[in-house]
Amino acid sequence: MRSGDSGDRGRIALAAARERRVRTREGVELCVAELGDATQPTIVLVHGFPDSKEVWSEVAARLADRFHVVLYDVRGHGCSTAPKPLRGGFTLEKLTDDFLAVADAVSPGRPVHLVGHDWGSVQGWEFATVKRTEGRLASFTSMSGPSLDHFGHWIKKRVSRPTPRRIAQALGQGVRSWYVYALHTPVLPELAWKGPLATQWPKILERMEKVPANGYPTASLPTDAAHGAWLYRDNVRSRLRRPRNDCYAHTPVQLITPTGDLFLSERLYDELELWAPKLTRRTLPAKHWIPRTRPDQLATWIRDFVTSNESGVPVVEHPPSGPYADRFAGQLVLITGAGSGIGRATAFSFAEAGARIVAVDLDAESAARTADMARLIGAPEAWAETVDVSDEQGMEKLALRVAAEYGTVDVLVNNAGIGVSGSFLDTSVEDWKKTLDVNLWGVIHGCRLFGKQMAERGQGGHIVNTASAAAFQPSKALPAYSTSKAAVLMLSECLRAELAGTGIGVSAICPGIVNTNITRSARFTGVDEKEQRKRQERSSRLYGLRNYPPEKVAEAIVRAVVRDQAVIPVTPEARGARLLYRLFPGALRAVARVEPPI
Structure with missing residues (x-):
C-alpha cells in the first residue's frame, strides 16, 4: 500500500461522513462529522493547532467499522464559526461548553470516549478534570498535549525546589516552547499565517515530520492558524501562573507519548499518576503529528482502550519485560520463516519488548503457534500469515494485506531460508533455482515491498536480512547455499547505503552453526534418498552437539536494530571466519576444502 492510499482512505471516509451543525449558547456553530454506527x-476526536478535524481522517477511518466516530472543528477552525470578539473567545471554559454541546448532540445520555492531540489534548485534560463534565466522559486518550494546570505545577516545583536536573528540564522545555512566545505577539502571527507561512506549511511538515499531504492541511489553514493563536493567548499565561489544585482526572486516561516530539519533553509527564490515578502509558518512536504519520498504531491503542473501558474491566497494564521495551513497544515487526528456529526466537524476543508481531511462514500451523505464543510472552497483538517468500505475487498480496490490516511495518526480518549441500557439479539447475528463489529472491521481495512502504511513510524503520557465516566462508560442499547468502550480504550492504538518507537501517545477520531444524529439511545433492536422510540425521546430531541456541541469534538481531549495525557475525566460528576473510583469506581458502556438516 502506498502512503497515498491510506490518505485516500481517510478522505473517502470523511467525504461519506454525516455532517451536522451544533449551535452553542454563545451562538457559535460547530461543524460536526460522524462516521460509523451511532x-x-x-469516540470524539479533537484536533490541535493549527489543524482542523481533517487531521484525524486516517485514524477515524480505521475506527469507524467498530465505533461511532465523531470529529468536530474547534471554534474558529475549519467549517466552524469564530466567536466575536476573538479575544476571550477561546478560553478553556468556553471550549468545554463546546465539547458538552457536541457530546449532548451526538451521544445524549451516554458518556463518550475522548481523544485529543496537541491543543485537542490540552482541551481534553480540562474536560477530564473539571466537575461539570463528570459522567460525560468514559475515557480520555491524550497525545502531544499536556494539561496546562499540570504543566503549571510542574514548573512551580522546579522553580521552588530547584536541582540541576530540574533546572535543566525546565530550560529544555523552555527552548522547545519557542513558538508559544511567538504566538503571544500581537498581529504578527496572523500576518505570517495569512501570508507565506501557510503556503510553506505543508512543505515544512513533509520535510521535518515526514507528514504526507494527502488532502491535509485543508484550504482553511490560514484562518485556522490565525484564530488558533488565541488558544495560547487566552489560556497559557493565566493557567501557568495560577494552576488549579483540583485538576484530578475523573476518568481513565491513556497517555501516548511520541518520543521524538520536537515541542514537548517526555519529562512533562513525570509524576502524572498523581493527577490521573487510572493512567495507562504508551510510548511511540515518532514525532509530533502522529495522527497523520502513525494512524495504524493510534487506532489500535484507542480501540483497545475504549473496548477495555466499555467492558467494565479495568485496564491492567503488563509492561513489556524485554530490555528494549522503550524502543519497540507498539511497533509492528514482521518476521519471515517465523514458524521455527531463529525466526520463532526472533518473534519472541520482539514480543518481550512489547512489539506487535506478524509471524510469516510457509507452514500455517507453525506460524499460528508462533503468533499464539508471542501474545502470551508479551506482544499486545500477533498475527499469523502464510506465504511462500519466493512467490512474487504471493508476497505482493501479503504486503498489501499487512499494510491494510495492521499498518506499515517498522521492523522487517527476512529470515526464511533453506539449506542445500553438495558439490557444484552435483547441484542441478532446479536445486540452484530453488535455493536462490527462497534464500535470495525471498529477501529481495521482502526488501522491495515492505522497504518501499517504510520509505513512503517517511518515518524510518529497519530491515534485517538473515545471511550466514557461509557468506564469507567458502566451502566446496556449499556452493549454492554460500552463493545465495553472499548475495544477501551484498544486497544488504547496497540497500543500507541507498536507504541511509531515509532513516531506514539495514543489517545482515550472519549466524554460524545454530541448533535449528534447517538441517532436517536441507537438500543433499548427488545422493539417493536413503543417503540423504542419513546425512540429514548426521548433520542434525552435529548441530545438536554444537547446541548454539537460536535465542542468542534473536538477541543479536534485536541489538542490531537498536544499534543500527551493518554486519553481525553470530557464534564464535562466524566471528572467526569473518576475521580470517578480512585478514587471512588464504587460510580461509584452505579451510574451504574441508567437508562442512551441511
Missing part, C-alpha cells in the same frame, strides 16, 4: 460507543 448505536456503538462514541
Whole structure:
C-alpha cells in the first residue's frame, strides 16, 4: 500500500461522513462529522493547532467499522464559526461548553470516549478534570498535549525546589516552547499565517515530520492558524501562573507519548499518576503529528482502550519485560520463516519488548503457534500469515494485506531460508533455482515491498536480512547455499547505503552453526534418498552437539536494530571466519576444502 492510499482512505471516509451543525449558547456553530454506527460507543476526536478535524481522517477511518466516530472543528477552525470578539473567545471554559454541546448532540445520555492531540489534548485534560463534565466522559486518550494546570505545577516545583536536573528540564522545555512566545505577539502571527507561512506549511511538515499531504492541511489553514493563536493567548499565561489544585482526572486516561516530539519533553509527564490515578502509558518512536504519520498504531491503542473501558474491566497494564521495551513497544515487526528456529526466537524476543508481531511462514500451523505464543510472552497483538517468500505475487498480496490490516511495518526480518549441500557439479539447475528463489529472491521481495512502504511513510524503520557465516566462508560442499547468502550480504550492504538518507537501517545477520531444524529439511545433492536422510540425521546430531541456541541469534538481531549495525557475525566460528576473510583469506581458502556438516 502506498502512503497515498491510506490518505485516500481517510478522505473517502470523511467525504461519506454525516455532517451536522451544533449551535452553542454563545451562538457559535460547530461543524460536526460522524462516521460509523451511532448505536456503538462514541469516540470524539479533537484536533490541535493549527489543524482542523481533517487531521484525524486516517485514524477515524480505521475506527469507524467498530465505533461511532465523531470529529468536530474547534471554534474558529475549519467549517466552524469564530466567536466575536476573538479575544476571550477561546478560553478553556468556553471550549468545554463546546465539547458538552457536541457530546449532548451526538451521544445524549451516554458518556463518550475522548481523544485529543496537541491543543485537542490540552482541551481534553480540562474536560477530564473539571466537575461539570463528570459522567460525560468514559475515557480520555491524550497525545502531544499536556494539561496546562499540570504543566503549571510542574514548573512551580522546579522553580521552588530547584536541582540541576530540574533546572535543566525546565530550560529544555523552555527552548522547545519557542513558538508559544511567538504566538503571544500581537498581529504578527496572523500576518505570517495569512501570508507565506501557510503556503510553506505543508512543505515544512513533509520535510521535518515526514507528514504526507494527502488532502491535509485543508484550504482553511490560514484562518485556522490565525484564530488558533488565541488558544495560547487566552489560556497559557493565566493557567501557568495560577494552576488549579483540583485538576484530578475523573476518568481513565491513556497517555501516548511520541518520543521524538520536537515541542514537548517526555519529562512533562513525570509524576502524572498523581493527577490521573487510572493512567495507562504508551510510548511511540515518532514525532509530533502522529495522527497523520502513525494512524495504524493510534487506532489500535484507542480501540483497545475504549473496548477495555466499555467492558467494565479495568485496564491492567503488563509492561513489556524485554530490555528494549522503550524502543519497540507498539511497533509492528514482521518476521519471515517465523514458524521455527531463529525466526520463532526472533518473534519472541520482539514480543518481550512489547512489539506487535506478524509471524510469516510457509507452514500455517507453525506460524499460528508462533503468533499464539508471542501474545502470551508479551506482544499486545500477533498475527499469523502464510506465504511462500519466493512467490512474487504471493508476497505482493501479503504486503498489501499487512499494510491494510495492521499498518506499515517498522521492523522487517527476512529470515526464511533453506539449506542445500553438495558439490557444484552435483547441484542441478532446479536445486540452484530453488535455493536462490527462497534464500535470495525471498529477501529481495521482502526488501522491495515492505522497504518501499517504510520509505513512503517517511518515518524510518529497519530491515534485517538473515545471511550466514557461509557468506564469507567458502566451502566446496556449499556452493549454492554460500552463493545465495553472499548475495544477501551484498544486497544488504547496497540497500543500507541507498536507504541511509531515509532513516531506514539495514543489517545482515550472519549466524554460524545454530541448533535449528534447517538441517532436517536441507537438500543433499548427488545422493539417493536413503543417503540423504542419513546425512540429514548426521548433520542434525552435529548441530545438536554444537547446541548454539537460536535465542542468542534473536538477541543479536534485536541489538542490531537498536544499534543500527551493518554486519553481525553470530557464534564464535562466524566471528572467526569473518576475521580470517578480512585478514587471512588464504587460510580461509584452505579451510574451504574441508567437508562442512551441511
